[in-house]
Amino acid sequence: xxxxxxxxxxxxxxxxxxxxxxxxxxxxxxxxSTISTQKIASENELIIISLWATWxxxxxxxxDAVSDLYQDWIDETNVIYYAVSIDDSRTSNRIxxxxxxxxxxxxxxxxxxxxLKRAFGISTVPYTVIVKDQKVVxxxxxxxxxxxxxxxxxxxxxxx
Amino acid sequence: MKKxxxxxxxxxxxxxxxxEPSQSSYFAPVLDNLSFSFESISQWYLNDSYVDSQGVNSIxxxxxxxxxxxxxxxxxxxxxxAGLQLExxxxxxxxxxxxxxxxxxxxxTYYLQYQKKxxxxxxxxxxxxxxxxxxxxxxxxxxxxxxxxxxGIRLKFNLTENVSLTTLYGRxxxxxxxxxxxxxxxxxxINISNIFNVSGQGNFTAxxxxxxxxxxYERIQNESEMEIPEMVNAFSSRINFAHKNFYTNIEYxxxxxxxxxxxxxxxxxxxxxxxxxxxGNALLWTVGYSQKGFGLSYNFRRLENMRWFSERSYSYTxxxxxxxxxxxxxxxxxxxxxxxxxxxxxxxxxxxxxxENYQDPLIKAGEIGQSIDLFYKFKKGSIIGGKYGTxxxxxxxxxxxxxxxxxxxxxxxYVTSDNLTxxxxxxxxxxxxYSDLNLEIRKKWNRKLSSIFTYINLFYDKAYLETGFYDKxxxxxxxxxxxxxxxxxxxxxxxxxxxxxxxDARNWVGGTAEFFFNxxxxxxxxxxxxxxxxxxxxxxxVHFYNTGFSYxxxxxxxxxxxxxxxxxxxxxxxxxxxxxxxxxxTLNFTTSF
Numbered sequence: 001x002x003x004x005x006x007x008x009x010x011x012x013x014x015x016x017x018x019x020x021x022x023x024x025x026x027x028x029x030x031x032x033s034t035i036s037t038q039k040i041a042s043e044n045e046l047i048i049i050s051l052w053a054t055w056x057x058x059x060x061x062x063x064d065a066v067s068d069l070y071q072d073w074i075d076e077t078n079v080i081y082y083a084v085s086i087d088d089s090r091t092s093n094r095i096x097x098x099x100x101x102x103x104x105x106x107x108x109x110x111x112x113x114x115x116l117k118r119a120f121g122i123s124t125v126p127y128t129v130i131v132k133d134q135k136v137v138x139x140x141x142x143x144x145x146x147x148x149x150x151x152x153x154x155x156x157x158x159x160x
Numbered sequence: 161m162k163k164x165x166x167x168x169x170x171x172x173x174x175x176x177x178x179x180e181p182s183q184s185s186y187f188a189p190v191l192d193n194l195s196f197s198f199e200s201i202s203q204w205y206l207n208d209s210y211v212d213s214q215g216v217n218s219i220x221x222x223x224x225x226x227x228x229x230x231x232x233x234x235x236x237x238x239x240x241x242a243g244l245q246l247e248x249x250x251x252x253x254x255x256x257x258x259x260x261x262x263x264x265x266x267x268x269t270y271y272l273q274y275q276k277k278x279x280x281x282x283x284x285x286x287x288x289x290x291x292x293x294x295x296x297x298x299x300x301x302x303x304x305x306x307x308x309x310x311x312g313i314r315l316k317f318n319l320t321e322n323v324s325l326t327t328l329y330g331r332x333x334x335x336x337x338x339x340x341x342x343x344x345x346x347x348x349x350i351n352i353s354n355i356f357n358v359s360g361q362g363n364f365t366a367x368x369x370x371x372x373x374x375x376x377y378e379r380i381q382n383e384s385e386m387e388i389p390e391m392v393n394a395f396s397s398r399i400n401f402a403h404k405n406f407y408t409n410i411e412y413x414x415x416x417x418x419x420x421x422x423x424x425x426x427x428x429x430x431x432x433x434x435x436x437x438x439x440g441n442a443l444l445w446t447v448g449y450s451q452k453g454f455g456l457s458y459n460f461r462r463l464e465n466m467r468w469f470s471e472r473s474y475s476y477t478x479x480x481x482x483x484x485x486x487x488x489x490x491x492x493x494x495x496x497x498x499x500x501x502x503x504x505x506x507x508x509x510x511x512x513x514x515x516e517n518y519q520d521p522l523i524k525a526g527e528i529g530q531s532i533d534l535f536y537k538f539k540k541g542s543i544i545g546g547k548y549g550t551x552x553x554x555x556x557x558x559x560x561x562x563x564x565x566x567x568x569x570x571x572x573x574y575v576t577s578d579n580l581t582x583x584x585x586x587x588x589x590x591x592x593x594y595s596d597l598n599l600e601i602r603k604k605w606n607r608k609l610s611s612i613f614t615y616i617n618l619f620y621d622k623a624y625l626e627t628g629f630y631d632k633x634x635x636x637x638x639x640x641x642x643x644x645x646x647x648x649x650x651x652x653x654x655x656x657x658x659x660x661x662x663x664d665a666r667n668w669v670g671g672t673a674e675f676f677f678n679x680x681x682x683x684x685x686x687x688x689x690x691x692x693x694x695x696x697x698x699x700x701x702v703h704f705y706n707t708g709f710s711y712x713x714x715x716x717x718x719x720x721x722x723x724x725x726x727x728x729x730x731x732x733x734x735x736x737x738x739x740x741x742x743x744x745x746t747l748n749f750t751t752s753f
């Protein structure tokens with residue numbers, strides 16, 4: 001039975017690679033109002049959605065690194081970077097002071113019960129996707145020092 | 161067994177390297193709307209003289225265990241979607257995880273959902289959180305081995321433009337079954353600023369929730385006439401206010417009367433008082449101020465008798481280490497660390513009411529405490545800031561057990577009676593269990609080299625927090641974490657740690673070296689070594705080493721780790737549980753499409 005599942009899985013893998021719709025999930029803003037992923041993707045042609053958490057060192061490294069380059073990225077590609085925090089009530093009160101204390105300019109959204117994380121089918125952060133015209137065109141799991149250059153090169157492919 | 165391993169490895173390698181785009185697939189229109197994810201964690205426990213010397217054959221006969229999750233979601237159109245999650249625990253769940261998850265293969269959760277604008281209707285399993293989760297949170301964390309999804313029906317809709325409602329009924333997931341308790345809940349979120357059209361004066365929102373659990377109880381004794389409540393209700397009200405750089409939130413939860421847990425002795429297990437019932441409550445307050453380059457936040461929380469489970473028997477921690485069937489979410493509000501030595505003495509929350517019977521009984525009724533977080537960025541170009549700016553985070557927390565006085569009309573030696581009652585102080589921080597001070601400084605030296613310096617000073621009351629006759633621990637930990645980038649994704653990270661204390665297992669030294677060949681492939685090795693003789697028999701002069709690699713491509717990641725895990729209290733994500741030591745190989749694979 002287990003083997004059957006795995007076989008089925010392999011077959012499916014062959015077919016499903018490619019562009020996919022961004023899952024439509026409701027997130028909270030820092031002022032406690034609700035906004036959907038569909039809305040942010042429909043209002044902007046090119047966005048990056050990056051799932052992170054205040055307790056995740058690689059996530060903070062990624063955001064710190066991108067933060068240094070972000071203004072250039074906007075100038076050159078018109079991208080909007082959404083940093084979606086998966087912090088729950090254990091650490092969510094650290095989000096506001098942290099983003100300001102670190103001087104990050106990203107759009108910050110909250111995924112308090114991991115709905116988006118679940119919809120993306122991932123179990124660890126950071127996780128970064130590029131969304132172009134509401135379709136997920138690029139996905140990356142994890143952060144390694146220097147990865148931001150690769151992300152920028154990917155971004156260039158999708159900017160006009 | 162070898163065959164299984166080979167199959168797994170073969171499958172994984174096929175998955176990682178075999179993803180070629182197939183633009184002209186016949187199935188594409190259907191499969192575009194299908195997304196799925198797969199995660200597998202396998203552990204192969206190996207013989208280890210240290211683990212054997214601990215005298216417990218905790219591993220059992222099954223040396224190779226694997227846990228797999230396959231999740232499928234299908235959206236029929238913009239409105240309808242459905243999904244399910246298959247789980248496999250073969251031949252049984254991983255070591256130290258709950259044995260509720262016991263099938264070789266089974267359907268764990270499934271749902272059907274209709275969604276249009278602000279309205280959604282869900283049938284089947286769903287995850288939900290009211291407010292911060294103090295009153296209700298059903299969630300999943302695979303690393304902790306917890307899934308408290310509710311199975312039933314949920315309706316979300318907007319009553320008006322500024323008032324949204326959620327109503328739900330369900331029973332909680334209990335392994336591959338559901339719990340006996342019925343859960344009913346209503347939640348409202350109200351945007352007050354918009355209603356009164358005063359958004360200019362700040363953003364003002366409020367929320368109200370009601371959650372009830374209904375569960376029968378079978379009496380063990382018949383002496384008392386008292387009626388035992390089958391229905392336990394909880395109410396939450398909360399207010400959030402933010403104006404310019406200032407913000408504050410306050411939440412209060414009141415829980416109706418329920419039985420109290422009575423821990424007779426470790427060997428005899430737990431029972432419930434059948435003559436007296438007790439209320440619970442929670443108060444949470446956050447206030448903060450932040451502007452560019454500066455952030456400050458203060459938190460206060462008091463919890464009394466707030467542990468709440470969809471089956472009462474699950475409130476006994478010793479038999480439910482992984483918090484299965486928990487209705488609400490009561491995390492420890494302390495800073496979470498990634499560094500291994502910083503996770504040895506980590507505070508775990510004590511929100512429940514429980515009487516431990518010693519010569520003088522110990523009434524644990526809850527906790528009270530506070531924390532402060534300060535973030536500051538020294539600007540670029542300043543003396544401390546240097547070329548890139550220097551980021552500093554200071555965090556302090558203090559947690560105490562609630563101060564209580566009890567009254568027992570019928571005491572006996574080492575046993576309290578079911579008629580015991582108690583009173584607690586509202587604001588008394590005297591019974592200190594834990595405190596810490598964390599200082600973190602992040603400094604980028606140049607384009608290639610950056611460092612993180614961490615200093616932690618902590619106090620940990622091991623006797624109270626871990627139950628037994630242990631020390632009170634005073635320790636400090638220093639960590640230096642350096643990363644050097646070679647360019648093109650190649651990097652090297654070296655982290656050195658030291659824990660200094662004269663208490664418990666005394667001093668530790670630790671370190672990690674990590675090398676990434678590119679942004680996809682990395683190797684690491686780390687070790688934590690307790691290098692001093694001490695009275696702690698478990699952690700004296702032992703190496704806890706790990707080595708492994710990870711490979712990530714797109715939304716797939718494969719990692720293999722070989723090493724020895726420390727026994728005792730393992731804390732991940734603010735939740736701690738007792739684990740037995742083990743050695744072996746862990747393979748983790750995750751992918752999604």
